[in-house]
Amino acid sequence: MKSPYDGVAIVGAYNTVQAKQLPNWTESGLVLDAIRGALGDAGLTPADVDGVNVSTWVSQLSSRTVCQWFGGRPSWTGTSHPGIESVLEAAAAIQSGQAHTVVIATAQCGEYTERESTVSWTRPENEFVECWGLYTAAEFALMAQRHMHIYGTPREAFSEVAAAIRSNGALNPDAVFYGRECSPAEVENSRMVADPFRLLDCCITSEGGAAMVLTSTERAKDLDVKPIYVLGGGLDRQGMSYVTAPVWEKYGWVGRRAAEMTFEQCGLSTRDVDFAEFYDPFSFEIIRQLEAFGFCKEGEGADFVLEGRIRIDGDLPVATNGGILSYSHAGVVQLLQKPLNAVLQLQGRLAPEITLHQPKVALATNGGSGALFCDVMALGSEPV
Amino acid sequence: MSDSTPATGRPQTPLPQPTELSKPYWEACREGRLTVQRCKSCDGYVFIPQPCCGTCLSEDLEWVKSSGKGTLYSFTTVYRPQQPTFEVPYTVIVVELEEGYYMLSNLIGVEPDEIKIGTPLEVFFEERSEEISLPFFRVRAE
Numbered sequence: 324m325k326s327p328y329d330g331v332a333i334v335g336a337y338n339t340v341q342a343k344q345l346p347n348w349t350e351s352g353l354v355l356d357a358i359r360g361a362l363g364d365a366g367l368t369p370a371d372v373d374g375v376n377v378s379t380w381v382s383q384l385s386s387r388t389v390c391q392w393f394g395g396r397p398s399w400t401g402t403s404h405p406g407i408e409s410v411l412e413a414a415a416a417i418q419s420g421q422a423h424t425v426v427i428a429t430a431q432c433g434e435y436t437e438r439e440s441t442v443s444w445t446r447p448e449n450e451f452v453e454c455w456g457l458y459t460a461a462e463f464a465l466m467a468q469r470h471m472h473i474y475g476t477p478r479e480a481f482s483e484v485a486a487a488i489r490s491n492g493a494l495n496p497d498a499v500f501y502g503r504e505c506s507p508a509e510v511e512n513s514r515m516v517a518d519p520f521r522l523l524d525c526c527i528t529s530e531g532g533a534a535m536v537l538t539s540t541e542r543a544k545d546l547d548v549k550p551i552y553v554l555g556g557g558l559d560r561q562g563m564s565y566v567t568a569p570v571w572e573k574y575g576w577v578g579r580r581a582a583e584m585t586f587e588q589c590g591l592s593t594r595d596v597d598f599a600e601f602y603d604p605f606s607f608e609i610i611r612q613l614e615a616f617g618f619c620k621e622g623e624g625a626d627f628v629l630e631g632r633i634r635i636d637g638d639l640p641v642a643t644n645g646g647i648l649s650y651s652h653a654g655v656v657q658l659l660q661k662p663l664n665a666v667l668q669l670q671g672r673l674a675p676e677i678t679l680h681q682p683k684v685a686l687a688t689n690g691g692s693g694a695l696f697c698d699v700m701a702l703g704s705e706p707v
Numbered sequence: 708m709s710d711s712t713p714a715t716g717r718p719q720t721p722l723p724q725p726t727e728l729s730k731p732y733w734e735a736c737r738e739g740r741l742t743v744q745r746c747k748s749c750d751g752y753v754f755i756p757q758p759c760c761g762t763c764l765s766e767d768l769e770w771v772k773s774s775g776k777g778t779l780y781s782f783t784t785v786y787r788p789q790q791p792t793f794e795v796p797y798t799v800i801v802v803e804l805e806e807g808y809y810m811l812s813n814l815i816g817v818e819p820d821e822i823k824i825g826t827p828l829e830v831f832f833e834e835r836s837e838e839i840s841l842p843f844f845r846v847r848a849e
């Protein structure tokens with residue numbers, strides 16, 4: 324079976340510096356640093372680029388503007404938001420011959436200044452949400468609480484997830500929380516934020532940028548780089564995030580359709596997946612995704628993680644760079660960093676302590692239950 | 708903005724900005740009535756307010772009175788507030804209304820460790836400004 328994107332290779336993947344705050348950077352500066360880094364990574368020059376998808380959240384940078392930065396040479400611009408959707412869109416453009424070499428980039432900084440409140444992009448101004456004091460942690464907590472009610476999911480499983488992912492970040496010199504080791508007991512003893520989530524169950528906020536370069540497999544042959552292949556992918560969108568009530572029975576398995584599409588496209592199954600760069604905004608979301616995608620039965624995600632299986636030495640390591648719980652969470656940038664870290668791991672470019680032994684297949688996700696969307700893609704070190 | 712201290716003991720928190728679509732809902736709230744859209748074609752309930760029915764896409768929707776009675780579907784007690792004007796802890800809930808639709812609100816009058824999914828609830832209103840009365844929920848005696 325051939326992937327629908329069998330003519331496409333990812334040849335560049337680059338993260339800029341990530342930090343709690345980057346006061347000396349602008350989003351444009353981060354985007355340019357990321358683009359130069361990803362192109363350099365691939366051994367390509369700006370003149371090789373004929374497709375662009377660049378956007379930023381705060382400064383609202385557009386792909387058309389960035390085409391101008393490239394001297395007006397690129398002909399194709401992507402319109403998808405950063406992340407899995409933009410990677411799949413770029414791959415489709417290359418596969419269909421609309422573009423040959425595409426740069427995807429994004430960055431976020433200068434956004435979070437009033438620390439009395441939660442970061443602004445976690446606080447939707449919707450008239451049916453904001454007045455009740457909701458923000459993303461509360462949205463996902465409403466899902467987690469219902470899951471606990473139905474399946475008796477123990478809180479200790481949340482602590483294990485958070486500790487497992489934060490332990491990866493502690494070993495990652497590029498992580499914002501590098502060196503900050505974390506045990507399940509520390510998670511359990513951290514202060515309550517939105518029941519059942521404690522502080523260490525919740526992702527961090529930070530700043531940074533990232534870029535990825537995709538080209539044709541033909542072109543990739545001439546480059547001095549280990550190409551990574553797009554094996555498949557799909558979207559699952561069920562409405563606007565943070566507007567309607569997050570009802571478990573309606574939205575709890577969001578992403579399942581996307582995972583099924585992904586596996587169908589490449590003829591693989593959960594058994595073939597070596598590691599998972601899952602969206603990890605809150606510990607519970609990992610348990611949910613394991614169940615939604617069929618890594619275990621519904622209600623058995625807690626057992627799965629409590630057996631140590633998502634640890635870096637387990638059979639399905641999750642968020643191997645420390646994820647947004649520990650590596651970095653620069654707003655929308657993390658959407659691109661999920662597939663991007665899958666690339667780095669498949670290429671064997673992470674720190675030795677978090678490098679897996681010759682992994683072949685990765686799953687990456689964007690979005691989760693509280694957000695009412697969940698996109699999925701599979702990446703491989705070899706074509707299928 | 709109302710000068711009196713609200714019964715829920717909270718200072719002023721962000722208030723809804725009604726849209727053309729949601730105006731009838733918030734006007735009814737101000738009069739102490741919980742309302743919901745219902746599709747005249749297939750009788751389905753629609754919440755939050757939409758331009759059409761999610762089942763049949765009909766635009767022929769009417770505002771009808773909701774019983775305001777439901778059960779606690781899920782909850783989270785929040786200790787780190789969205790904004791400092793929220794007094795912690797406060798409990799955000801999803802209510803499953805008798806009509807079968809769901810809404811977000813706050814649960815008032817129950818200690819955090821006594822909250823149980825499935826508890827019968829009823830709506831009550833509290834004036835927050837000249838334009839806005841918010842629909843809160845409290846435990847309903849069965």
Ligand SMILES: [Zn+2]
Pocket residue numbers: 746747748749750751760761762763764765
């Ligand atoms: Zn209808």
